Amino acid sequence: MKIALISSTFLPSHDGVSITLFERLKKLSAAGHSALCLVSSYSELKDIYPNWSDYVGCIFKNIEVVPLPSKQWMGVKQERNPTRNSIPIIHHALTKFQPDIIHVDEPERLWTTMFVLPGLFYAKQHNIPCIASYRTNFIDYIQDYAPWWIVNLSKSAVLLLTQWIYNQYSTTLVGSQFIYQRLKLWGIKNVDYAQVIGPPLVQNPEIMRTPKFFQDFYGLSDVDDTVKILFLGRLSPDKNWEFNCKYLPELKYQLGIKKCKIIIAGRGELEDFLLSSSLTKELSPAMLGEVPHDRVSHLLANVDIHVTSSLKETFGRTVQESLYVGTPVVAPDCDWTRNLITPNVNGVLYQPQDGKDFIEKLTKIINQPSDLTKLRTNILLSHAKMSSKSDPASNWIEYLYKQI
Numbered sequence: 001m002k003i004a005l006i007s008s009t010f011l012p013s014h015d016g017v018s019i020t021l022f023e024r025l026k027k028l029s030a031a032g033h034s035a036l037c038l039v040s041s042y043s044e045l046k047d048i049y050p051n052w053s054d055y056v057g058c059i060f061k062n063i064e065v066v067p068l069p070s071k072q073w074m075g076v077k078q079e080r081n082p083t084r085n086s087i088p089i090i091h092h093a094l095t096k097f098q099p100d101i102i103h104v105d106e107p108e109r110l111w112t113t114m115f116v117l118p119g120l121f122y123a124k125q126h127n128i129p130c131i132a133s134y135r136t137n138f139i140d141y142i143q144d145y146a147p148w149w150i151v152n153l154s155k156s157a158v159l160l161l162t163q164w165i166y167n168q169y170s171t172t173l174v175g176s177q178f179i180y181q182r183l184k185l186w187g188i189k190n191v192d193y194a195q196v197i198g199p200p201l202v203q204n205p206e207i208m209r210t211p212k213f214f215q216d217f218y219g220l221s222d223v224d225d226t227v228k229i230l231f232l233g234r235l236s237p238d239k240n241w242e243f244n245c246k247y248l249p250e251l252k253y254q255l256g257i258k259k260c261k262i263i264i265a266g267r268g269e270l271e272d273f274l275l276s277s278s279l280t281k282e283l284s285p286a287m288l289g290e291v292p293h294d295r296v297s298h299l300l301a302n303v304d305i306h307v308t309s310s311l312k313e314t315f316g317r318t319v320q321e322s323l324y325v326g327t328p329v330v331a332p333d334c335d336w337t338r339n340l341i342t343p344n345v346n347g348v349l350y351q352p353q354d355g356k357d358f359i360e361k362l363t364k365i366i367n368q369p370s371d372l373t374k375l376r377t378n379i380l381l382s383h384a385k386m387s388s389k390s391d392p393a394s395n396w397i398e399y400l401y402k403q404i
Contacts, residue, residue, distance in 0.1 A: 001033045001100055001101070002034045002035075002036075002098065002099045002100045002101075003028065003033060003034070003035045003099060003100065003103060004037075004093075004094055004097060004102045004103070004119065005021065005025075005035060005037045005102075005105070006038045006039075006102065006103070006104045006105070006110070006118050006119050007021055007037070007038075007105040008070075008073070008080065008081045008105070008106060008109050008110055009021075009039070009040060009079075009080070009105075010037070010039035010040065010055060010065070011055045012042060012049040012051055012052055012054070013042065013049070013078060013079075013080075014290050014291070016315070016317045017105055017135050019293045020197065020393075022293070023200065023393045024393045024396055025037060025059065026060055026063075026393075027391070027393035027394060027397060028060075028062075028063060028397060030060075031394075032062075033397065034062040035062065035064070036066065036093060036094070036097040037064065037065045037066065038066050038068055038086075038090055038093060038118070039065060039066075039067065039068065039082075040067070040068055040070035040080035040081060041056075041068055041069060041070045041080070042055075042080060043067065044070075044080075045077070045080070048078055048267075066089070068082040068089060068090070069082065069085040070082050070086075071113065073109075073112070076269050077269070078268075081109065082110060082113060082114055082118070083114070084115065086114060086118070087114060087116060090118050090119065091121075091122060094119065094122045095122070099128065100404050101128055101129045101131070101400055101404055102119040102122070102123050102128065102130040103130075103133065103173075103400065104117075104118065104119050104120075104130065104131070104132050104133065104169070106134075106135050106136055106138075107132045107165050108138060108162050108165050108166075109136070109138065117168055120169065123170075129170045129403045129404065130169055130170055131169060131170060131171045131172075131173050131400070131403065132169035132171070132173070133173050134166065134172055134173070134179060134191075134314065135197075135314055136314060137312045137313075138162075139155060139158050139162060140312040141238045162186065162188075163186055163187050163188055166183070166188045166191075167188055167190060169190065170403075171191075171403065172188055172191045172192065173192055173194065174197075174314070175193070175194065175195065175196050175197025175198065175315055175392070176314055176336070176339055177193060178339060179314050179315075180192075194395060195390065195392060195395050196392050196393075196395050196399055197314075197315045197317070197392055198315065198317060198392045199317060200391050200392070200393065201383075201386055201390070202321075202324040202325055205324060205325040205326050205380070205383065206326070206380070208297065208302070209301050209302055210298075210302060211224065213298075213302035214228075214263075214286070214302070217298075218288065220286055222261070223261050223286060226259060226260055227259060227261070227305070228260070228261055228302070228303040228304045229262050229263065229303065229304065229305050229362075230263045230264075230299070230300065230303040230306050230307065230327075231244065231262070231266070231307055231308070232291070232299070232300070232306065232318050233308070234268040235264075235267060235268030235269065235270040235271050236270060237270065238310070238312055239268075239308075239309070241270050241274065241309075243309045243353060243355070244309050245278060246355060247355035247358055248262065248283060248359075249279055249281075249282035251283065251359065251362070254359065254363045255363060255366060260366055261285070261286060262279070262285035262286070263285060263288060263303060264285050264286070264288065265289070265299060266289075267290035274287075275287075296318070296321060297321060297325050300318075300322045300325050300327050301325035301327065303327060304327070304328075305328055305329070305362075305365065305372070306318070306319070306322040306327050306328070306329045306330070307329070307330045307331070307362065309331075309332060309358070310331075310332075311332055311334050311336075311353075312336075313336040314336065315336065315339070316336050316337065319331065319337070319340050320340055323341075323346055323347075323382075323383075326376050326379045326380045326383065327379070328346060328347050328348070328365070328372060328379065329348075330361065330362055330365065331347060331348075332349065332358075333352060337349060344375075345378050346375060346378055346379045346382065348362075348365055350362075
C-alpha cells in the first residue's frame, strides 16, 4: 500500500498530532508499506529545534518526509503552517509518488494559510480515497486567542467553514466516540469512528520507576522525596493555564511548600507568563521544558499524580499515556476525560472551572497516600488485562487498507 500523508505539524514539535504521525510512519515502514509525508518545515526554528533535520528525508525504510515552505501560525513562533508556495510542491510529489490513498490531518488548519484543501484535487483526479482526520477543537480555541466580540462574530462562520471543508472528503475519521457525535450534530455527513488515536501500550511499566529519577535525569535534588504533581502539555491558553495559575498557589497554604512539588513539562507562548505568575512565585515549580516523546512515559511513571485542567481535547493522549504507566490522573469532569477516566478507579474528576473543588480534591488525594496507592493498583491491574495487539497505529493502517 502506498499512502500519502499531509499535515501542518510534525516532529520535532511535540504535540499529539506530530507524535501520532511519527508512530504511524514507523509502523508503516515495519509493515512493508510505502509512505510520502508532506509537512511544514521547521528549518527556520533551528534555534528552538536544532535537530529539525533528523525528521526530514527517508527517516525509515520506504518512508520519505518532504518539508514544505511554512510560516508562523496564529502568532505563535513554534507553530508552523504550509504556505501557498507549498501547493505545486505537494502536487508534484503526489504525481511522482502515485499513492493509493491520501490522509490529511486537520485540513481546516491547512486551509487557513493555503486557502486550498491539499491532496483533494489529486485524489478526485485519480479516483482514490482522500481521508480527513479531525484532531483539534479549533472552534473552541477561538475564545482563548481572540476578544469576545470577534469570538461571537466568528464562531458561526468557522463552524460553516469546518462543515464545508470536511464534507469535501471521502471520509472524516475520528478517534473518539464523543467527537463522532459532535461532528454529526455539526452536519458533517461522512464521519467515521475507529480506534486509531492514542499511544501504544507500554510493556512492564513498573520497571520504569526509578527511586532518584529527578536527581539522576534532571539534577533536581529536592523533588524525588515529595509528592510529585505533573502538568504535561503545551504552555498555551487552550490548556487552561489561567485557571491553574489562579488556584494552584492555594496548595502552599493547604499543604506547605515542601510536601508536594509541581512539575511543568512543555513549551509554548505562555512560558514567560508562567515564570512571572503567582504560581511560580508561591510554589517554585520545576520547569522541564519540552520533553522528547520517547521520554514521556518514563517521566509519567515517576510522578505521583498527573493533573490537567484542559477542557477542549479531542482524545487526551497524555492522560492515556499516564494510565498506561500506572499514574493516576486528576482532571475536570467533561466529555473527553470521561472517555478515559472512571472516578475513584483510575483518577479523580473535579467540577470544571471550580477552583475550590479542584484544590479540595487535589489536596485530599495528596494527603491520603493509601488512596493514591489504590488508584495506582487499579490502573496496573487493568493494564495487565489489556492486549498489546490493539495498537492505534496498526488499527489505522488496517482502516486505510479497507478503504482502497
